Amino acid sequence: AKKQGKNNYLFYDSAMGAAGVERLRLETDLRRAIERGQMVLHYQPQVDTHTGNIIGAEALMRWEHPEQGLIPPYKFIPIAEEIGLISQLGNWGLNEACRQLAEFQARGLELSRVSVNLSALQISPMLVSDVESALAQSGLDASALELELTEGIMMDGSQDTVVTLQSLKNIGVRLSIDDFGTGYSSLSYLTRFPLDELKIDRSFVMDIGKSQRNANLVAAIIAMANSLNLELVAEGVETGSQYQFLTEHGAAIIQGYLFSKPVPADALIPMLKERSFD
Numbered sequence: 497a498k499k500q501g502k503n504n505y506l507f508y509d510s511a512m513g514a515a516g517v518e519r520l521r522l523e524t525d526l527r528r529a530i531e532r533g534q535m536v537l538h539y540q541p542q543v544d545t546h547t548g549n550i551i552g553a554e555a556l557m558r559w560e561h562p563e564q565g566l567i568p569p570y571k572f573i574p575i576a577e578e579i580g581l582i583s584q585l586g587n588w589g590l591n592e593a594c595r596q597l598a599e600f601q602a603r604g605l606e607l608s609r610v611s612v613n614l615s616a617l618q619i620s621p622m623l624v625s626d627v628e629s630a631l632a633q634s635g636l637d638a639s640a641l642e643l644e645l646t647e648g649i650m651m652d653g654s655q656d657t658v659v660t661l662q663s664l665k666n667i668g669v670r671l672s673i674d675d676f677g678t679g680y681s682s683l684s685y686l687t688r689f690p691l692d693e694l695k696i697d698r699s700f701v702m703d704i705g706k707s708q709r710n711a712n713l714v715a716a717i718i719a720m721a722n723s724l725n726l727e728l729v730a731e732g733v734e735t736g737s738q739y740q741f742l743t744e745h746g747a748a749i750i751q752g753y754l755f756s757k758p759v760p761a762d763a764l765i766p767m768l769k770e771r772s773f774d
């Protein structure tokens with residue numbers, strides 16, 4: 497029987513492929529990751545270019561895997577979406593981000609808001625009660641929570657999405673459109689949905705220095721956001737010349753390695769203290 501077992505294993509292994517086995521293991525581990533306390537949020541500061549203060553932080557999820565170390569979101573978010581785990585994972589992130597910001601604020605640290613990324617699969621009426629519950633549990637002011645949505649969510653066109661986003665808006669949370677300009681999008685959603693913020697995608701920021709046309713496009717997006725009264729966040733800002741171009745053309749908030757990579761909550765504290773005493 498032992499021998500047969502071994503053969504079965506070999507058969508299974510070669511049929512599935514090493515990558516399949518690895519993936520299956522990751523799925524199994526991911527289902528237990530929350531209860532095992534392996535999920536963490538890192539925070540990347542968003543700097544107000546007018547004051548130099550950190551006004552917000554984006555919460556970015558990581559998985560502290562006991563054998564594989566820190567796993568980045570592109571390796572587990574798609575799996576969570578496929579195996580029906582994303583709402584649970586997303587809800588954990590929502591609660592953790594609210595709890596952390598409330599704790600910062602209780603300690604007198606100046607941070608006015610936290611942004612949480614949402615998967616398209618989380619957009620449902622249940623999300624509204626999840627958000628309400630995260631705010632109630634943490635005691636965080638609704639205006640201190642921002643939800644980052646992708647263009648795909650805006651484009652699904654269903655009435656349910658409109659209603660869900662309007663309900664979220666009614667609670668008082670901020671809505672931001674992430675990765676702006678990268679989706680198959682029509683611009684009409686910018687006025688159709690109750691948005692507060694637009695995040696210009698890193699790919700546009702990267703291209704600023706490449707040609708005048710690219711630079712003009714970025715300037716036009718900033719101007720559009722400003723005229724629609726949408727707060728503009730430029731993400732992926734890595735260089736001083738990108739920073740200079742963006743601020744000269746009216747970008748109010750900057751996020752990127754130029755200021756800081758995403759860091760654990762503990763590492764954000766000294767940055768907040770420094771800025772708070774300005």
Ligand code: C2E
Nearest residue numbers: 556557568569570573589613614615732733734752753758
């Ligand atoms: P995103 O929402 O566009 O987040 C920005 C990503 O760009 C982050 O990658 C961040 O570390 C990276 N980044 C920020 N500034 C710079 C820069 O100056 N240079 C470069 N090269 N990169 C920069 P990260 O943390 O690996 O997250 C990747 C994506 O995973 C996120 O893209 C988001 O779509 C997704 N994600 C992260 N956390 C969550 C979550 O809690 N829920 C969901 N649904 N998705 C998440």
Ligand code: CA
Nearest residue numbers: 552611642729
């Ligand atoms: Ca923001």
Ligand code: CA
Nearest residue numbers: 554613644674
């Ligand atoms: Ca984001």
Ligand code: CA
Nearest residue numbers: 674675695731
């Ligand atoms: Ca983004």
